[in-house]
Amino acid sequence: MKTWQRSFVVVCAFLALFGGVAYAQTPGVAAVEFPYTGNRTAVWIVAQLHTLFGAFILGAPIFIVISEWLGYRKQDLRYDRLAKEVTKVTVILFSMTALTGGLFIFVLLAAYPQFTSWFINQFYLVFAVIYPLLFIGGTIVLYAYFYTWDAWKGEKKGRHIALGVLLNLLCMVTMFVINGPTSFMNTPLKADGISPQDLLAAASLWDKIANQSWMPLNLHRIDGNVAFGGFMTGMIAAYMYMGAKTQEERAFYDWMGFVGNLIAVGATLFQPFTGLLLAYEMCDYDFSFCPYMMADQLSMFFEMQGAMIGLMFLAINYYAWLSLKRIEGAERVRMTILAPIVMVALPIVMVAVLNVYWIPDPKSLLFLLPLILAPFLFGRFIPKTVSARTVIKIGFLMIIVSDAIWLTPRGFAATGANLAPGLEIPSDWDILASMPAKVSAMFTLVFATVLNYILYNRAIKQGTILWGKIDFTSQFVLILLAFISIWTMGLMGAVRSLVRKYYHTYSLIPDFTAESFTPTLSYSAWWITGITVVFFSVVSLAVIMALRPSESKGRVPERAPVPARAE
């Protein structure tokens, strides 16, 4: 896509945004009926697509600048090439974010005119001034960042990295700002003894933005976007690896997939905890959210989430396993026997401890921290060690056990009301379905993955990586990870919206339309899959457009990749 085409798309998007905000001020607009999808699903599709593109353009710059900085510091041109290739894709997707954002406002206005007018008026300054200005600022800085890449080399590289940091700051602030209205819809202001309407009338813009779930949502999204950026980089690398014609190309894209995956895994390890914090704050805001999510209408959505997260952890570790196979000398890596022992004991001990000292009681840490740190603190004093292969295989076993614990529900029914004796867990074993068991499973998944990646890291340091020699299956694993990551984002996005039940803005503005019910998981899965496929198709096209032409022009190889050991 040429510069004028990109600029045209961005201008159109801003016209749509400003037009939408202005249109919202016209009184008495009737709602449009969207054919086939209905109004709610139409909004859902556009909103989710906008969120996915937004997540990419917010997550990728973090990834890009880190990569560029690493390249500068290590004087390794591969990092610089990786950063530039991802930036090319990001520039195209920046336009898509603006376009879907403008479309989102229009669809929202057409489908829910009264509510949208009210909502825009509540956050007029955000929608009409702050958000567009930040977005315009972000676009200008991104373009400047991209077009100065080749000009600001050598001594000027520091200046270029600083521009990248500025881009990240702008992106971060943009996300924080737009998360205000988003989280407000779930947890608007409330206070004892004052009606929500009276409280809202007296509230400032800041009061509305800094609502109870705002900061947890910010944290969850920062973390999620970094992971998302990493997984998407892995997917781009996999595409390019599959299309590579030379061994040199394969070596580079193998390395790119490895880096993308590594950063994504680092961020993913925090995801369950930031997600838990968000859920905790929402339940603290209104406890009725909790049973609605975990025990009733949305309980099977969480069952599906557990399945996807379990699959994601299996794939993350499988990629490490396949990577390890192409490291010469990996068989020499060993680890203290305490590591697998703690891994096996962790879910049992943790369930027992958390049953007595439930979160946020810090006493649980008195028992759990020494246990988790034992392999690292006392491992060197115990002479018995086991091979990396054995530890990783035990890790896989524990991941499957953790998945099983996570996926064991209190009952196989969509709501507590439908629970029949033949579908319910025996009362003596309902501990398996308790929150302490789920948190323990989550911790075990993270612990096993951390151990595997420590071993992986040791193997990289002690052995020699044969770049471009990885099992071809790994490229499908990278694509699987990106797919699961997007699908789960879609699922959890639906959950976050559905928690509002029959309200547009919880307890303030009811949704009087006939569509304000909880949809079935199956219906949701069809749409989430559809949205994921559309997103993947657009990203795939962007990858082809951004990265293929440079190849046809006969790019001069920047530097032949060399084995890690030789660095």
Next chain:
Amino acid sequence: MGNVIKKLAIGLVVGGVLVGVARALEFPFVYQMLFFGFAMLGAAVFMLLDAPPLRTMSGGKSMFALVAFYMLLCTVCIAGASFLPQFDPEDEKGKIAKILKPQIDASEKGKTEELIARAKALDEQVRALEVRLKILGGDQVVPPPAGTPPAAPTTSVTTGDFMKLGEEQWQLMECYNCHKLRGEGGKKRGPELDNIGSLLTVDEIKQKITDPKSFMAEGFEKEWEKGRMPDKFKDLMEPKDIQALASWLGTFKNTSVNTPRPIKKK
């Protein structure tokens, strides 16, 4: 092939043991199948770990493999989600309409809808009269004066109806999610209420519903401190609905159930 057979055999044995243990521990059949499924998943994972490397593909072959892989992923995601128990939205639709009715009636939309409904009813009346007039010859029936509203159904609010309304509010507000009553509902989040009528008056129950901090159930100190009971019912429910729910709950005086003693806080 040897790898696959060996892992499959181990998976079947482990799965069989898990099913046997689960059956002995009286887990329902669906849980037995879940555990068996995980044993087979484990077998599949260990098969993959020791599988020979996949040959590098390129060009059309890799494109075909990619498309097939995406199709597989889409199928697994949709089928997996559809395989789980599905919530029936019909269960909720009636409830939502009832909960939101007072707010719909009070809104501009509600007023417009009411006017449209009345206009439609009048229109139908006129058409019916026209048909009758045609049948009767046109001049034998005196039509009612224009604008006469249709006969409203007479409703008598008896005590039985009032109690029924209270029970309906229990269901609509999903109080059963946290409170056990008549042996149904409750997940230990809130006190069991079968004897609440012996411990609190109807007015006190009403006070508790509208201001959850007004009373604290013994043994539920943490829940009270954290404000577990939502402070939204006074905004969500009509005064008559709150009165009905409180009156209905006030009839529960089953002393054999250990309903925790409420402590007045306000």
